[in-house]
Amino acid sequence: MAEKVDLGLGANVRKKVADGLAEVLADHYLMALKTQNFHWNVTGPNFQGLHTLFGTQYAALHLAIDELAERIRTLGFPAPGGFAVYGKLASLKEAKGGESWQEMCAQLASDNDALVKACRKLGDMADEAGDTETGDLMNGRKEEMAKAAWMLRSHVG
Ligand SMILES: [Fe+2]
Numbered sequence: 001m002a003e004k005v006d007l008g009l010g011a012n013v014r015k016k017v018a019d020g021l022a023e024v025l026a027d028h029y030l031m032a033l034k035t036q037n038f039h040w041n042v043t044g045p046n047f048q049g050l051h052t053l054f055g056t057q058y059a060a061l062h063l064a065i066d067e068l069a070e071r072i073r074t075l076g077f078p079a080p081g082g083f084a085v086y087g088k089l090a091s092l093k094e095a096k097g098g099e100s101w102q103e104m105c106a107q108l109a110s111d112n113d114a115l116v117k118a119c120r121k122l123g124d125m126a127d128e129a130g131d132t133e134t135g136d137l138m139n140g141r142k143e144e145m146a147k148a149a150w151m152l153r154s155h156v157g
Contacts, residue, residue: 005076013129018077020122021134024141025068025080026089027118031111032061034095038108044101046155053155057108057148064141071137091118105152112149116142 005014039054069079080089092111099107123138 003076014075017126017131017134018072018075021072022080023089026086027092028065029086030090030092032058037095038104042101102156105156109149109152112145116145
């Protein structure tokens, strides 16, 4: 049964934004898992620093994942939550395994950059369609992930 939602946004706008949020959510999940994988598997002279940095970053991504999923629910749609569906929706690539610490930092910096751009696109579309709440959510995501990319790049020098 369709959920009754009356937020001053057309059903088509809510659907378009919710679909965009589902893609961004899937990429957040993939990046959180990859970041946690690197938290576990990093080795080398920067072990402690990178183990801690990756730990902080995956924890932040998990908080964001909840916000993204709950925005989809607020807009009146089911939030996707499974590996198979995330695999279909995500654009980022999973870790292959065996990465050096430099490759881990470079890959995550590039993933964060890519997701900043995806959030910028979705936020601009939502703002133009009148869904400034999703636009605000995207602003927060862009700011946090741009900062994460800077920290990752700074470890490599
Ligand atoms: Fe841990």
